[in-house]
Amino acid sequence: MTAATVTTPIAADWRDFLALTKPRVLSLVVYTGLCGLLAAPTTIHPVIGFTAILCIALAAGAAGTLNQWYEVDLDSRMKRTAKRPLPAGRMDRDTALQFGVGLSIFSVVLMGLAVNLVAAAILAVSILFYVLVYTVWLKRRTPQNIVIGGAAGAFPPMIGWAAATGDVTLMPILLFAIIFLWTPPHFWALALFVETDYANAGVPMLPVVAGERVTRQHVGLYTIPMAAVAIAPWPLGFTDWIYGTVAVATTAIFAVLALIVTMRTSQPGDGMTPEKKLFKFSILYLFILFGALVVDAQVFA
Ligand code: HEM
Numbered sequence: 001m002t003a004a005t006v007t008t009p010i011a012a013d014w015r016d017f018l019a020l021t022k023p024r025v026l027s028l029v030v031y032t033g034l035c036g037l038l039a040a041p042t043t044i045h046p047v048i049g050f051t052a053i054l055c056i057a058l059a060a061g062a063a064g065t066l067n068q069w070y071e072v073d074l075d076s077r078m079k080r081t082a083k084r085p086l087p088a089g090r091m092d093r094d095t096a097l098q099f100g101v102g103l104s105i106f107s108v109v110l111m112g113l114a115v116n117l118v119a120a121a122i123l124a125v126s127i128l129f130y131v132l133v134y135t136v137w138l139k140r141r142t143p144q145n146i147v148i149g150g151a152a153g154a155f156p157p158m159i160g161w162a163a164a165t166g167d168v169t170l171m172p173i174l175l176f177a178i179i180f181l182w183t184p185p186h187f188w189a190l191a192l193f194v195e196t197d198y199a200n201a202g203v204p205m206l207p208v209v210a211g212e213r214v215t216r217q218h219v220g221l222y223t224i225p226m227a228a229v230a231i232a233p234w235p236l237g238f239t240d241w242i243y244g245t246v247a248v249a250t251t252a253i254f255a256v257l258a259l260i261v262t263m264r265t266s267q268p269g270d271g272m273t274p275e276k277k278l279f280k281f282s283i284l285y286l287f288i289l290f291g292a293l294v295v296d297a298q299v300f301a
Pocket residue numbers: 024025026028029032080134145146147149150152153154179183186187190283286
């Protein structure tokens with residue numbers, strides 16, 4: 001790529017619109033939504049189920065778009081995000097705003113009309129939470145930004161469950177709580193090895209504000225309730241032994257990796273550091289845990 005193509009704004013193509021939706025993060029968001037839907041104790045018509053998942057995907061994409069619309073200044077200062085369509089100048093902000101608002105409204109209205117109002121209401125709350133509470137309000141103000149704002153990403157299984165059943169009971173609240181408590185170790189493990197980037201952008205992430213030692217302690221601190229909540233559906237009788245066994249085994253691995261990160265004092269080096277291991281495993285963990293939930297629900301239905 002020449003310098004001219006980097007600095008000269010060019011027309012955005014479909015890849016830029018896709019990039020606005022943060023597709024890789026979206027994959028896990030949609031997956032946990034699907035698992036919530038499939039684990040619910042009722043059957044949903046496949047077309048309605050598909051529509052519900054589509055709405056979650058569109059809403060998450062819309063929220064990711066509005067997040068990028070708002071933080072062009074931050075994204076342009078971080079290596080990881082500087083090549084996104086807006087900071088790189090491949091798309092103008094108004095186009096992104098229209099795309100994000102349009103998708104948001106479309107996804108919520110479609111969910112309300114085709115699925116049910118409970119799912120549509122929680123979907124609207126998720127978008128507003130990610131955009132207003134996390135992106136606009138907390139992200140630039142407090143190192144607790146991801147703890148409170150991270151709740152946005154915890155709603156999808158609850159939305160999937162509500163799409164199938166029309167209500168929210170203790171089990172979908174537990175599924176929400178798993179992702180809510182998983183987000184801090186997921187993110188702080190990552191922030192420990194991309195710390196300088198956030199410092200450059202002036203984002204008060206925990207390692208930047210409180211330092212590495214406190215961040216490591218917080219990784220361990222949040223892993224304890226996360227582990228309890230992840231295993232809880234089994235002793236509480238919401239799931240059977242398949243979920244229980246998988247939850248105990250994978251949570252044990254998560255806890256050991258988190259403990260290593262918590263106990264470490266040295267600066268992370270290159271290669272597969274414990275922080276990178278925990279971050280990568282955190283993603284695999286949710287995939288396995290929620291997969292086990294669905295298998296368990298189908299086998300013991
Ligand atoms: C406030 C909460 C969260 C923050 C600050 C956060 C932050 C990040 C960051 C900075 C990355 C690095 C790579 C990238 O930009 O793609 C990442 C990766 C990732 N996150 Fe999160 N995350 C959060 C919540 C979630 C949630 C709720 C999910 C899904 C349930 C999720 C799923 C993922 C996945 C799948 C990746 C890997 C993407 C890849 O392959 O590059 N994250 N996260």
